[in-house]
Amino acid sequence: MKRNRVGFNYALAGLKTAIKQEFNIRIHLSILMIVFFMGWMAEVSLTEWAIIVVVSGVVLTVELINTVIEYVTDVLFPNYDQLAKQIKDISAAAVLISSITAFTVGLLILLPKFWEIIS
Numbered sequence: 034m035k036r037n038r039v040g041f042n043y044a045l046a047g048l049k050t051a052i053k054q055e056f057n058i059r060i061h062l063s064i065l066m067i068v069f070f071m072g073w074m075a076e077v078s079l080t081e082w083a084i085i086v087v088v089s090g091v092v093l094t095v096e097l098i099n100t101v102i103e104y105v106t107d108v109l110f111p112n113y114d115q116l117a118k119q120i121k122d123i124s125a126a127a128v129l130i131s132s133i134t135a136f137t138v139g140l141l142i143l144l145p146k147f148w149e150i151i152s
């Protein structure tokens with residue numbers, strides 16, 4: 034039990050470090066807060082909240098893993114290297130794909146709600 038708590042503390046420390054060091058993570062968190070506010074405004078259903086939470090979690094998780102990959106790549110390849118470029122580019126592509134997916138899901142859920150409100 035104590036071990037789990039210690040592990041959780043390390044995870045929180047990692048999250049704090051990532052937020053402090055990575056501009057992209059701060060951007061994603063800001064967008065997430067805006068989306069949550071819009072979801073609250075649009076009174077989305079429980080199922081829609083679940084979908085928003087899942088896709089948001091996926092984007093943040095992928096962004097954190099991408100950060101780790103970038104750090105590890107920097108350690109393994111301090112100089113320019115074609116493989117390092119490919120690793121970082123593919124990792125960035127994972128972030129892009131998850132972000133586009135989340136954006137599309139957000140549009141599918143929120144757009145009809147706001148359309149209903151303004152029309």
Ligand SMILES: Nc1ncnc2c1ncn2[C@@H]1O[C@H](COP(=O)(O)OP(=O)(O)OP(=O)(O)O)[C@@H](O)[C@H]1O
Pocket residue numbers: 055056057103110111112113114115117118119121122125
């Ligand atoms: N060691 C390297 N060798 C070859 N290309 C690299 C190397 N490091 C970075 N690059 C190229 O530069 C791009 C940007 O790398 P960088 O490490 O700055 O990450 P980033 O995408 O800008 O993320 P962040 O803004 O979080 O630092 C990579 O996607 C890759 O194409």
